[in-house]
Amino acid sequence: MIIGLAFVPMQNMQNALNGLSDNLAEELQPMLDWFEDNYIGGLNRRGNGRREPIFPHDMWNMYDRVLNLQDRTNNHAEAAHRRLQIELSADHPTI
Helix, strand or coil: CHHHHHHCCHHHHHHHHHHHHHHCCHHHHHHHHHHHHHHHHCECCCCCCECCCCCCHHHHCCHHHHHCCCCCCCHHHHHHHHHHHHHHCCCCCCC
């Protein structure tokens, strides 16, 4: 269920977090807290805003990418890297 947050628009993220937190099993709550701190930004000390997340929203949030029919993975880059390794017959080629 936590993975589904990647497909929620950022303007609705707080409502989605609250709803998920209310319905999430107690043993998964630390994982949701970790996700919130690292990907959304934890609440600041005053509780009236959020700190900057470690990972920017546009790096992990897929909502706009899905609507724009853009790639959601980096599989194409991984495939190109694998082909390059095969052509050069080396796992870590140097230039």
